[in-house]
Amino acid sequence: MQDFSVVVNRCRLIDLGFRGIPFTWENRRDGEALIQKRFDRALANAAWLDCFNLCSISHVVCSYSDHVPLLLHMDASIRHCQPKRRPRKFEEKWSLHPECEAIIQDVWSHEEAIGSPMFILCEKIKHCREALYRWYKDVSGEFQNKIKVHTTSLTTLISSNIVGQNNSAIASLEAEINKLLLSEELHWRQRSRMTWLAAGDSNTKFFHSQAQQRRRTNCLSGLWNSDNVWCTDENQIEDIAVSYFDDIFHTSTPVNLEDTLTAVSSRVTLEAN
Secondary structure, eight states, X not given: OHHHHHHHHHTXXXXXXXXXXXXXXXXXXXXXXXXXXXXXXXXXXXXXXXXXXXXEEEEOOOSSOSBOOEEEEOSXXXXXXXXXXXXXXXXXXXXXXXXXXXXXXXXXXXXXXXXXXXXXXXXXXXXXXHHHHHHHHHXXXXXXXXXXXXHHHHXXXXXXOSSSTTHHHHHHHHXXXXXXXXXXXXXXXXXXXXXXXXXTSSOHHHHHHHHHHHHHHHOOOOXXXXXXXXXXXXXXXXXXXXXXXXXXXXXXXXXXXXXXXXXXXXXXXXXXX
């Protein structure tokens, strides 16, 4: 299995994931002798995924074989997931810019919060995150334009570099372009979660494909409700999820509630009450 993983990684193949039961083979035995494994899977390279970026794999239950058939959906009929507002997280590519450290130092030294040490720490982290996000939102649009402008300038310098008079300028411009490209590569590597693969090896397209695959895998197209009806409406999905967790953490017949409360420290004294 380890050799198979090495081949998959070397060929830059991407697991397309699946929907349905979590295995593709079982030995159909009883008790502890029952074995269920996911032996069969669909793989594709980045070029194929660029052509069929809405594909999905379903495990189809069958009665005539101990292997589960894999059904490949190629069309665009799958419901598009509406993007949600995501929490603002630190971007690895921000660390490439000198302004990043300066913003962190400025916010960390000026923001004063009142409370416990942990509360102060959380407040400083929150203010740093918000300041970095505002800063990057203002400068993010400049990167692609800078790459185009620098590439055009580099072409001009190379074309006119007859006797090597532009060597130093060419080297400086190439370093600036590589820095911008590395920032883009770090952006997609962080979203692909492929942190085991080193950045800086021109893997941007591979990281982008991995990020697209994660987005497809994490997309929730529908849920079964309590009446065993498949629901795809966004509001219905939310209601099913809320109801599921409400049932898990709710009970109408609590047992030994007094013993549980004794383990909870009191925040309000009898005098204060």
